[in-house]
Structure formats: C-alpha cells, structure tokens
Amino acid sequence: MLEIRNVWKTFHPGTPNEVRALQGVDLTLEDGSFTIIIGTNGSGKSTTLNAVAGSFFVDEGQLRIGGTDVTRWPEHRRASLIGRVFQNPFSGTAPSLSIAENFSLAARRGLSRGLGPALGSRMKAEMRDAVRQLNMGLEARLDNAIGTLSGGQRQALTLLMAAWRKPQLLLLDEHTAALDPKSADQVIALSETLIARDRLTTLMVTHSMQQAASLGDRLIMMHRGKVIHDLRGAEKARVRPADLLERFEELRRSELLDESAAEMLERLYV
Amino acid sequence: MNLLLGAAAIGFILSLLALGVYVSFRIFEFSDITAEGSITTGAAIAAVLLTHGWAPLTATFAGALGGMCAGTVTGLLATRCGINRLLSGILTMTALYSINLRIMGKSNIPLTNDHTMVSQAEAWGKAAFGKSTLAIWGWEVAVRDASLLIMVPALILVVCLALYFFLHTNLGTAMRATGDNAQMIRALGVDDGVMVVFGLALSNGLIALGGALLAQYQGFADVQMGIGMVVWGLASVIIGEALVGTRKLGYAITGTVMGSVLFRLLVAVALRWGLNPNDLKLITAAFVLAALIVPNALKSLKQKPRSLTHA
Numbered sequence A: 001m002l003e004i005r006n007v008w009k010t011f012h013p014g015t016p017n018e019v020r021a022l023q024g025v026d027l028t029l030e031d032g033s034f035t036i037i038i039g040t041n042g043s044g045k046s047t048t049l050n051a052v053a054g055s056f057f058v059d060e061g062q063l064r065i066g067g068t069d070v071t072r073w074p075e076h077r078r079a080s081l082i083g084r085v086f087q088n089p090f091s092g093t094a095p096s097l098s099i100a101e102n103f104s105l106a107a108r109r110g111l112s113r114g115l116g117p118a119l120g121s122r123m124k125a126e127m128r129d130a131v132r133q134l135n136m137g138l139e140a141r142l143d144n145a146i147g148t149l150s151g152g153q154r155q156a157l158t159l160l161m162a163a164w165r166k167p168q169l170l171l172l173d174e175h176t177a178a179l180d181p182k183s184a185d186q187v188i189a190l191s192e193t194l195i196a197r198d199r200l201t202t203l204m205v206t207h208s209m210q211q212a213a214s215l216g217d218r219l220i221m222m223h224r225g226k227v228i229h230d231l232r233g234a235e236k237a238r239v240r241p242a243d244l245l246e247r248f249e250e251l252r253r254s255e256l257l258d259e260s261a262a263e264m265l266e267r268l269y270v
Numbered sequence B: 001m002n003l004l005l006g007a008a009a010i011g012f013i014l015s016l017l018a019l020g021v022y023v024s025f026r027i028f029e030f031s032d033i034t035a036e037g038s039i040t041t042g043a044a045i046a047a048v049l050l051t052h053g054w055a056p057l058t059a060t061f062a063g064a065l066g067g068m069c070a071g072t073v074t075g076l077l078a079t080r081c082g083i084n085r086l087l088s089g090i091l092t093m094t095a096l097y098s099i100n101l102r103i104m105g106k107s108n109i110p111l112t113n114d115h116t117m118v119s120q121a122e123a124w125g126k127a128a129f130g131k132s133t134l135a136i137w138g139w140e141v142a143v144r145d146a147s148l149l150i151m152v153p154a155l156i157l158v159v160c161l162a163l164y165f166f167l168h169t170n171l172g173t174a175m176r177a178t179g180d181n182a183q184m185i186r187a188l189g190v191d192d193g194v195m196v197v198f199g200l201a202l203s204n205g206l207i208a209l210g211g212a213l214l215a216q217y218q219g220f221a222d223v224q225m226g227i228g229m230v231v232w233g234l235a236s237v238i239i240g241e242a243l244v245g246t247r248k249l250g251y252a253i254t255g256t257v258m259g260s261v262l263f264r265l266l267v268a269v270a271l272r273w274g275l276n277p278n279d280l281k282l283i284t285a286a287f288v289l290a291a292l293i294v295p296n297a298l299k300s301l302k303q304k305p306r307s308l309t310h311a
C-alpha cells in the first residue's frame, strides 16, 4: 500500500543548522497493516510521516501509495489518499468553524469543492450518528465552534474526520501525546475501532511503550533517520514494554560507546 | 437631518469596503492594503464607462470586476511568488495608482450629467413620491436622499445575503477554514494558495463595488479617493465587532454593515461640531490603534493583578 524507497531529507543543507533528518528510509506497508513507529527524539519519525503526507518534497527516493508514484505530488493532492491526525490538537481542526462545518470539510477530502451548500441535512444526520458514538455529548453541540472544545474532544473529532472518507493511508503522529491519560485512552480506543472497522492501513508514531506493545501488527524503531528494527507477526505479538525499553537502553549504551571510542581515538591521534 | 441621511447613505455604500476588509483581514487574516487602489479602480472603471453611456448596472459591475483582478494579482504575488503579504498589497496598490490614472485619463472624472445608479434611484423616487421634497416627522427631506436610503440598503442586503450564502457553500467553507488553519485545510485536500487568491479577489471585488457606487453617489471619481480607506474599513469592522460580537458569520456581516453606518454618522456629527476634516484620518487611525491595543492591555492587566497592587 505504502512504499517508502530510500528516502533522504536534509533540512537547511549547507548551513550550520544542517539536519540530516532522513538518511535512506526504506519501508513497505502491506494493505491493511497497522504499523507503530517508535524512536528517540529527533530520530526522524515525524519527518517520515511529513514526507509521506507531502509537507515537503524529499531530496532523494520514491514514495508510492497504492502503486501510484506520489513523490512529486503537492500536499493537498496527496490528501485525497491520506487521512491525518497531528500531535497538536489545534492542528487538525478549524477553531472558529462549527463541528458540523469541520466535518463537512472532511467529507469532501479529495473531492472538488463547488457552490453546493456545505451542510446538507443528510450529511448532518450522518455526522450526528458518528459523533454520538464518541459518547462525549458532542452530538448536541454540532453548531458550536470547535475552538470551544477540549483537546481530547478535538482530537477525537479530528480522528473521526480523518477516517470519514476511508483513506488509503492513515497517519497518526503522537496523536495522544498532548492529552490527559483518560482522554488519551479514549482516543486510542477510538483509533483501534476505526482502524479495525475499515481495515485502514495505518502508520502511527508513539512514545508510549504501552501503546507500542499493545497496538498494531508491526513495530518499527527509527534511529538517526533510519529504520533500525522491524518486528512483525509473532515477534511483534510477543513484545512487551520492558523489551522495548531494553532496546532503547541498548541504543543508549552503543551511543555512549561510540562517543567514548571517538574520544579515545581523538586522544590517540589529535 | 439631511446631513445624517447623507452620512447614512455613504455608510451603507462604504459597508461594501468594510465587508471586503472583513473578508481579507478577519476571514483570511491577510493584511491586504490593495483596497486603497482597488476602491479607486472600481470608481474609475465605472466612471469612464458611465461617461461613455454604458448602463449604470453594467458599469458598476465592471468596476467590481476590476477590483477582483487587482485582488487576484495580490493573491498570486503572495502565494505563488512567495512575496511578503503586506508587500504584495503595497506593490499592487502602487501599480494601481498608475493604472487608475490610465483608465481615467485624468485625475478626476465628474459624473454630474451622466445617467448613473444614483440618478436612476432619484428618478424612481420622484416618480414614486411625485415631488422633490418629503416631510418626514416634520423634517424636510430631499427625495434624492430618501430614495437612496431605500435603494442602497436594499442593494447592500442583496450583497450581504449573497456573501453569507457563498461563505456557507463547500468552497466558501474551505475559504474560511484556510484563514483559520491552513495546515488542516491542506491535509483535507485543498490548495490553500488558491483559496487565498479567491479570497482576495472576493474582498477587492466588494471593495471596488463600493468604490463604483461611491463615485456615483458623490458625483465624481478621483484618483486620490482610496487614501486611508483600509483604516476606515477596519474601523467599521471593529465597531461592528463591538456592537454584535464575532461568534457567528451572520452577526459578523450584519455588525460590519452597522459599524460602517455608525462610523459615518459619528464622523458627520464630529464634523458638524467643528472637527477639522483634515484631522479625520489621524483620529480614525488613533481609534483603530486603540482598538488594537486596548483589549491586549486589558488582558495583561487581568493576568497580572499583583503588579497592579504593587504599582
């Protein structure tokens, strides 16, 4: 479904701020797979998702979604294939528009937008049913500005909106990181339901080892702009939070080793 | 009384300016000063066409079309050429000064003897009332003023309704979301750059429509008439927001029209009380400045009650 082929991305090349964020990422997601990405801060998880979504063009490599080469497609064009939820609950909704209007925007993701009324009564009935399933009491507030809702409520709505038109690919970037534990659990439960219901091919970034162990059918670990571990099937099913922490610890030790080795070489030769 | 009636009529006409400013500054959060040129463009095109004997309605809408082109140019400069938004507006505005002079061929076109929407309204009024002055509650009112005060608000009402319904279409909703959260609307498959271009075309179309009507009302088009117009429009928007709030689009549109009329009435009264007309722009600018900083100042006072008690 998604093919990431040898993708490279350097921010601010040739300046003191140069960051080699992606250094040859290779990843192929099968149709209907639910893949979790973990990794240390700055390892390139968000950059990978942004590269797929088209927030910027990659320096090198290829991106295919459902067999179509989208490497040079602008972000708004790729959106016809991709549903997205951001880490920041403010990013996914238009605050001064009502819940219903936000939904009407998501209902035309990837379609042309003309002079038809944005809110038909049929659409409103459909979205009321969907929103009711959140059990947040929001179905009575469809005409309220979304900016008046809590972060958890907004994130749940963003998720519903992203999945509304059954995207070929769902991108979730730490979408519960900014929420309190209870809201985070609610949003995770909703994610699981939606992903399972429509068998959505999903790529989800998280820092929660709990989520990484319990969710999804495949687990990827990134480090320094590369995929360094790839667990699937039975191996993924067996994995526990403690094992994952172990891997991070391993990584930290080898980094320290790298540094002390470099220091030693420096002492010897400089 | 006639003074106030005239002020109200101008207020209604310039509510088109205020609506345009509302679209660019509030909906798109785009500080667009193309308006200072496009309002004149609307006036210039309408005036030239009217002196060539075009039908008033056609000439007026041609003026609005000119404004839409100007807005499109600013939008393209900002989104496709990546030029700073304020600078994009300044560039278009500056270019428009020469273009407006080209259109007009001279710096001022009088419209006193031409058939305009205003003379049309006056003719209808005379036919309806059968005389040239009316007595309303003991006041002598010129039929011209009375008929304009019926025709202009009716026209504004039509424009407001059209704007309201347009902003609730799929396209209009996407445009509003663009100003609110461009990242979100891109993720939902909309080219936000195109939305900005459409928005500025809409905004400057409204403003040029206002300019075309203003020229017909005051009986001339002048190449200088746009100076200070953005701030006047902003003042109207701000008064409207204070009057009815910003919660719902319908309120915001109504408030903007009310703000424009109230602003004109206040200006008329102030001038009557001896305010020097030359000081008008300074006072308007000071008013907008105050409206921009006072809410923030109040907020910071509320957030730091400690520093107040220590002061």
Ligand SMILES: Nc1ncnc2c1ncn2[C@@H]1O[C@H](COP(=O)(O)OP(=O)(O)OP(=O)(O)O)[C@@H](O)[C@H]1O
Pocket: A011, A012, A019, A020, A021, A039, A040, A041, A042, A043, A044, A045, A046, A047, A048
């Ligand atoms: N738009 C950008 N401009 C410049 N540098 C960027 C940009 N986006 C990411 N980076 C840099 O690229 C590197 C990888 O960032 P990325 O956001 O992908 O990390 P991450 O794995 O998502 O980390 P985190 O867990 O902290 O979210 C970081 O050093 C970051 O500073």
Ligand SMILES: [Mg+2]
Pocket: A045, A046, A047
């Ligand atoms: Mg990240």
